[in-house]
Amino acid sequence: MAVEIDTSAFTEEAYELLSELEDSLLELEERPTDIELISRVFRAMHTIKGSGAMFGFDEVAKFTHEVETVFDMARSGSLPVTKALIDLTLAARDQIRSILDASRGGPPANQDNANRIIAGLRALAPQKGGAAAVESKAAAPKAETDGPHVFRVRFEPRPEIFSSGTNPLLLLNELRDMGQCRVVALTNALPSLEDLDPERCYTQWEIFLTTTQGENAIRDVFIFVEDDCTLNVRLLDRDEAQEDAEPKKLGEILLERGDINEEALGKALTPLGDRLVNAGVVSADKVRAALTEQRVVQEQKQQQSKAAEVDAVVRVPSTKLDKLVNLVGELVTVQARLNQISGRLNNQHLQLVSEEIERLTGELRDNTMSIRMLAIGSTFNKFKRLVRDLSTELGKQIELTTAGADTELDKTVIDQLNDPLVHIIRNSIDHGIEKPDVRALTGKPLVGQIHLSAVHSGTSVLIQVKDDGKGLDPQLLRRKAVEKGLLSPDAVLSDPEAFMLIFGAGFSTAEKITNVSGRGVGMDVVRKSIESLRGTIDVQSQLGIGTTITLKLPLTLAIIEGLLVGVNHDYFVLPLAAVEECVELSPQDIANSHGRRIVNVRGEIVPFIRVRERFAMEGERPVIEQIVIANVDGRRVGFGVDTVVGQHQTVIKNLGDSFQYSDEFSGATILGDGTVALLLDLARMVRYVELQETKETGG
Amino acid sequence: MAKTIMTVDDSSSVRQMVGLTLKGEGYQVVEAVDGKDALGKVSGAAIDMVITDLNMPNMDGITLIRELRKLPAFKFTPIVMLTTESQAERKQEGKDAGATGWIVKPFKPEQLIGVIKKVLG
Amino acid sequence: MIDFSVDESGTSGTLLLSGSLTIQHALALKEALVRAGSEVKQVVINLDQVSSLDLTALQLLCAAHRDWIKAGKKITREGNVPDIVNRVVRESGFVGCSAGNDAIGLWTGASN
Numbered sequence: 001m002a003v004e005i006d007t008s009a010f011t012e013e014a015y016e017l018l019s020e021l022e023d024s025l026l027e028l029e030e031r032p033t034d035i036e037l038i039s040r041v042f043r044a045m046h047t048i049k050g051s052g053a054m055f056g057f058d059e060v061a062k063f064t065h066e067v068e069t070v071f072d073m074a075r076s077g078s079l080p081v082t083k084a085l086i087d088l089t090l091a092a093r094d095q096i097r098s099i100l101d102a103s104r105g106g107p108p109a110n111q112d113n114a115n116r117i118i119a120g121l122r123a124l125a126p127q128k129g130g131a132a133a134v135e136s137k138a139a140a141p142k143a144e145t146d147g148p149h150v151f152r153v154r155f156e157p158r159p160e161i162f163s164s165g166t167n168p169l170l171l172l173n174e175l176r177d178m179g180q181c182r183v184v185a186l187t188n189a190l191p192s193l194e195d196l197d198p199e200r201c202y203t204q205w206e207i208f209l210t211t212t213q214g215e216n217a218i219r220d221v222f223i224f225v226e227d228d229c230t231l232n233v234r235l236l237d238r239d240e241a242q243e244d245a246e247p248k249k250l251g252e253i254l255l256e257r258g259d260i261n262e263e264a265l266g267k268a269l270t271p272l273g274d275r276l277v278n279a280g281v282v283s284a285d286k287v288r289a290a291l292t293e294q295r296v297v298q299e300q301k302q303q304q305s306k307a308a309e310v311d312a313v314v315r316v317p318s319t320k321l322d323k324l325v326n327l328v329g330e331l332v333t334v335q336a337r338l339n340q341i342s343g344r345l346n347n348q349h350l351q352l353v354s355e356e357i358e359r360l361t362g363e364l365r366d367n368t369m370s371i372r373m374l375a376i377g378s379t380f381n382k383f384k385r386l387v388r389d390l391s392t393e394l395g396k397q398i399e400l401t402t403a404g405a406d407t408e409l410d411k412t413v414i415d416q417l418n419d420p421l422v423h424i425i426r427n428s429i430d431h432g433i434e435k436p437d438v439r440a441l442t443g444k445p446l447v448g449q450i451h452l453s454a455v456h457s458g459t460s461v462l463i464q465v466k467d468d469g470k471g472l473d474p475q476l477l478r479r480k481a482v483e484k485g486l487l488s489p490d491a492v493l494s495d496p497e498a499f500m501l502i503f504g505a506g507f508s509t510a511e512k513i514t515n516v517s518g519r520g521v522g523m524d525v526v527r528k529s530i531e532s533l534r535g536t537i538d539v540q541s542q543l544g545i546g547t548t549i550t551l552k553l554p555l556t557l558a559i560i561e562g563l564l565v566g567v568n569h570d571y572f573v574l575p576l577a578a579v580e581e582c583v584e585l586s587p588q589d590i591a592n593s594h595g596r597r598i599v600n601v602r603g604e605i606v607p608f609i610r611v612r613e614r615f616a617m618e619g620e621r622p623v624i625e626q627i628v629i630a631n632v633d634g635r636r637v638g639f640g641v642d643t644v645v646g647q648h649q650t651v652i653k654n655l656g657d658s659f660q661y662s663d664e665f666s667g668a669t670i671l672g673d674g675t676v677a678l679l680l681d682l683a684r685m686v687r688y689v690e691l692q693e694t695k696e697t698g699g
Numbered sequence: 700m701a702k703t704i705m706t707v708d709d710s711s712s713v714r715q716m717v718g719l720t721l722k723g724e725g726y727q728v729v730e731a732v733d734g735k736d737a738l739g740k741v742s743g744a745a746i747d748m749v750i751t752d753l754n755m756p757n758m759d760g761i762t763l764i765r766e767l768r769k770l771p772a773f774k775f776t777p778i779v780m781l782t783t784e785s786q787a788e789r790k791q792e793g794k795d796a797g798a799t800g801w802i803v804k805p806f807k808p809e810q811l812i813g814v815i816k817k818v819l820g
Numbered sequence: 821m822i823d824f825s826v827d828e829s830g831t832s833g834t835l836l837l838s839g840s841l842t843i844q845h846a847l848a849l850k851e852a853l854v855r856a857g858s859e860v861k862q863v864v865i866n867l868d869q870v871s872s873l874d875l876t877a878l879q880l881l882c883a884a885h886r887d888w889i890k891a892g893k894k895i896t897r898e899g900n901v902p903d904i905v906n907r908v909v910r911e912s913g914f915v916g917c918s919a920g921n922d923a924i925g926l927w928t929g930a931s932n
Contacts, residue, residue, distance in 0.1 A: 043709075046783065051712040052806030062804065162843055163768070165777040165799035169875055169912050170820045176911070183913030193853055193883045198876050199775075205913055222816070224800035343804045371797045423784060443701070496900065540903050548821070553925060581896075602832070602864065602896065683905035773845045 010055040011100055017044045018100075025086055042068065042075050058569065060099050064115055067092040070121040079125060088120045111237060114124065116461070141189050148179060150296055151218060154206040154232040159200040163230045168201065174221045179211030182296055183234050183315035184289040206289040207654035208236075208296040214438050236297055321371060328361075328368045328653030329559065333670055335361045336649060365559065374414050376454050376463075377405030382418070383425055389453060390429045397447045398433050407454035413533055417463070424465045424549055425450065427502075429662070432469030432547055444468065457552075460577065466548040472541040481507065499539035500634050503527040527633075531683050534560065534575060534666065538634065549637040552577070562650035563640040564629060564677060567611050568619040571677035573650050573669055574639065578630040578682055582644050584626040599627050608638025609689050611680075614664075632646055632682045639682070652679060664688065702819065703744065707737040707751035707763065708781065713795025713804075717750060724815075733765040738766055740776050741773070748819045749778045750802070750811075753789055761789070768797035778812035786788040826860055834858035834898070836848035841877035848878060853884040854928045861893060866924070868873065868899030876912050902924060 021044040030039045045068045052060035067089060073079035095117055098109040153175065157168050165242055177180050187206040209218065213234050222231050232281035337359055342354040353477065380402045391398040410418075433448035441444060451466040474495040481487035481501045493501075501507055505524040530537055535553040552575075554560055559637040585608075598605050608627050612619070627638040652667040706717045709734040711732075718728045728762055729744060733736035733755040749767065752819050753760035760780050775797040782790055799818045802811060822845065826833040835856050841849060847905060856863050888895055905926070909915055 013710060013712045039754070040756075042757075046754060047710040047713070050781075050783065050804040051710055051716070054716050054807075055712065162775050164794070164797055165775055165875060167777075167818070170817060172911060173820070174817060185913065187879075187882055187914070190879060190886075193850070193857060193880070195882050195888045196850065198841060198850045198880055201875065202879055203875060203912075207913075217819065221817075237845065352728050443725070509828035538712065550903075600899075603827075604898070643866065657739065657874050678824070 007055050008033040008531055008595050010051050010057065011104065013051065014048055014060070014100055016092055017048055018097050019043055025090050025093065028081060028087050031082065034070055037503055038071075039082065042071055044145070045071060050222045052182040057099075057103065059109075060096060063092070063099065063228060064096060066118045067121060070125050073125055081429055084120075085124055088124070092117050092121070122683055148210050148212045150233075151207075151211065151215065152234045152238040153209060153218060153294060154204070154230070154234075155207065155222070156230040157201050157204065157225065158228045159197075161201050161225065162199055164228060166225055166228065168203075168205075171221055171225070172205065172207065175207055175209055175218065177211055178213050178217065178221075181210070182208045182292050184208075184285070184292050186285040186289065194368075206292070208292055210296065212301075221501075227571075236293070238505065239338075272527075316423075325372070328365050329653075330670075332559065332649060332651055333362055337673065360601055368407070369410070369559070371413050373408035373410055374411050375406045376414060376417075376461075378451055379414060379418055379421070380405050380454075383421065383452060383461075387421065387427060387429060389500050390426065391433075393431065395435060396429065396433055397436055398429060398450055399447050400450050400452060404454035407456060407461060409553065412484070413461075416529055417551075417553070420529045421463070421465070422549070423450075423523060423526045425452070428465060428467040428547070430467060432467040432471075434470050438470075460552050463551040463553065464548060465685045466546065470545040471545050471547055472499050472502070472539070473543055477501045496539065496634050499587075500537070503537060504537070529682075536578070536631075536633075546589050555561070558686060560650050560652065562648045562679065563628065564645040564648040564671075565611075565626070565639075566643040567641050570617070571645070571675060572611060572641070573648060573677050573679045574628060574630060574682065575679070576647060579634065580629045580631055580636065580695055583627050583638075585627050585640065587623060598642075601629065601636075604636070606636050606638050608640050608683060610640035614685065614689065630682055632686050635684070635686075637686055639680070639685075648677075650679065701725055702747040703712050703729060704748045704815070704819075705729040705741070705744075705746045706735060706759075707731045707734065707749065707755070707760070708754065708796075709733050709755045713717060713752065715783070717738060717811065720811050721815075723808075724812055726745060728770060734760065734763035734766070737763055741767070741770070746773075746776065748815065750780065750781065752758075752795065754779045761792055764793060764796040764798050779814055822848050824852045824856050830861040831860055832864065834866060835852060836866045839871055841870055841873035842878045843874055845874040846880065849880050853880055857884060857888060857891070857893070857904060860900075863888060863895050865895065865926075866896070866899045867895050867901055867905055870902050870905055873905060873908055878909065878912055882914065885926070897926070900915045 021041060024037055024041045024044065028041060030468050031037060031628065038694050039598050045064050048069055049064040052058075052064060068081070068086075071089065072079050074085065079085070095109065095114050098106070101107070102109045140218050143154070155168070155171070157166075161168060172181075176183075184206045186206065187202070189204065190202045196202070211218075218233050219231065222229065287484055319369050324496055338354050339358060342350045361488075383402075387398055388402040415517075428450050432443070433450070434444075436446045439448065444621055449466075449468045451464070453462075453464045453466070453694070455464075457461050474493075477498045478487065478501070479492060479493075481498075481504070482489050482491075484507065486501070486504050487493070503523045503526060507523070514530060527537060533553055537553055538550040538552065539547065541547040561576040562578050565574065579599075583599060585599055589599060595601070595694050597610065600606075606627075606629055610621075610625075612621065618657065622642050625642065626644045627640050628644065629636055629638050648669075648671075650669045652669060655665060655668055664681050665678045667679040669679060670678050671677055704721050706714055706721070706728060706769065708714045709732055711814065714730050718730060729740060729746065731740050733742045734751070735757040737749070737751065738758070742743050744745070745779075751760040751763055757769075758766075764778050767776070767778060767790075778796045778797065780793045781804050782793070782801045783804050800814060802814050821836070821838050822841075823836040824833060825836070833856050837849070837850060885895065909927060
């Protein structure tokens, strides 16, 4: 932050203030009790001090501070305005003037004179043990040297907090800047809509912050709202680490936090959280917060042990690891079957064992997967150089910032992510960020920003490349696509759909082909790579503001959440992440659509593909078909099946070489009863069907 | 899209310093020399935040805050007051009048920006 | 802008929210939500063009969502959930607020 400030503005003002000060002091001598006059004198000195410090006139500021301190007593009435005070203050005024003169090349100010004035003023003041100013407590937060700690911050703002102009969410963001932060909103005080006063705050928060900074730094964030909230900051990990080796159990945490009492806890059994909520003992929010606490403390422990065990590394051939992943996968499959059976038999003992096995299997699965996990940070680091070199080459000023470098992803995913990210970032540098002169014209900061971030979201990882460049022009994209014959002139595309055009084969919007990007191959490759990782791409852009490309990737390639559907006696799995909703298709609907494969979803026309037809399967269609609506490349497309079985944790098996030509399946999975279900690659299916239709209609 | 901040101070050098810092961060700046001037300039202008000195002729900062909070457009607007260490008791007075926070003078540009991020985002 | 319109059948209504859903518009948002809740059985929410929102909007949407689920109303969403909305949901800790019953995909805090 380097702001060039012209100091003459200060000196000019100071001279003016000094002459005003002289007038006021002389008047004050005649009317020593005139409060307005005393205030005016005080104000003049106050301004000189404040501005002096800001403009780097430290000597002026220091000296004036001493004078002001004494004069403030006069203002508050604890020191009478006497001739001696006025004489000394006038002398002080002359002294300030000579300091200012000195700064403009005049003779140096006499320091002895300054000391004499201050001594004289201090002698006037009633003694109360040194008038030294107290340092503001907002000064540099004390950094603790012994590594990061987990704090639990309970922040309960008063309902009226908005009326002080406070936005509590900004305070949460400030905490987020201090370290790893998890925020849980407690919304149980939220009344029904009818009774809700929209201008009051009903939300409270529990924040779990892993930071190297101390408690004071956390409290400082809330300094403006100290009186407008209840704030409770507690260091979590330290005492835990000493008391017991195991992270706290959920029940213990709820107990300790005073959210439930012992008796209520005793009554409840596993799975504890749900039962407590169902029993109405604690609110779901509280359980959520307690669970978050459990997780954050656990993670911090893992981090610490990770640091402690740097040298205890075992090298294992990746084939052994793959075998382990396979076995765990099968265990997950068998466990699902066990769950099914125990649910049907309704035997309590069996259910307890089954639940326990479910928990262990889940933990085993997560653990096994985590062995294959690597932090994405090293990949991020490579891009710093890329950005630096390319921006210099193109005469642009670009700053790359990153977040979430410690986000972990399956090794295979990370390896295959490098090239797509290079293409996206190149594209941002080349097409996104404008040259400095263009940015200056549009009032943007000269230095463009590219922000690269990774964050976990459920079973996915979101990787985002965000720039503050010129953004995508949907009109231009449409026109280009039509010109290149990639889009029919009468096609209607929404803006998000138009944005997706940049990922089409042979598409390039650059006016001139540069050697950075613009050959129109890069972005097409990006889409293919991301799809092969079972990921999706989302583009958000605002013309003139910037573009954000979000890659949503599965945490692991071995297990996904799927939607199991049936056609005849065969089963298929659709990636649940893509599924939006399921609707029914009646004979009436079919009649209404006059042979076209479309379904009307609340007024929206959605095209669909019948899985049965696509794969030339035998058997009669049921009277009522099920259409699973999925989001494929930002468009809603339906998939017609006979039955929707439900959610299914899918352990993916690769298809053998004999299936290499059927790339509309991205794998297979084995169901609890041994049946094989094929995993559908929705994007490929859509593309092939479209290709076929173009051929048919185009002759 | 740039947010607009009003800075109220009888010292032109403080106004200049605050103004330069804010403009450097991409904010639009509206200046006023005291409370009365500020009240005269708020109607019609879309102001996202106010930074006001406390000691000013005509109308002081506390009164200005109180008056602004009465206006519907300023009911929830962040208002930050410029105080000094010797005015600790006025902080409370300002908070009671409806101030969002304060900046202790003298301050550095980065401190000012820090406070703006805290209350305006 | 906040707009609520009922279709011809009178059973379904669309709540179109766009622009900034901040405290200055909180009263209007509440009115629209109350109207939607009292006039139709099926509410379609469109957040596609929301450019900013704050805690007051989250509180209102959360309360409405709860009330409607309780009253057995059908709630769906059309259009996308903009990044900014997801971000605010995530940053404010409202993620998972109505987990398990998130028909409009608003409380996931993730890009869709």
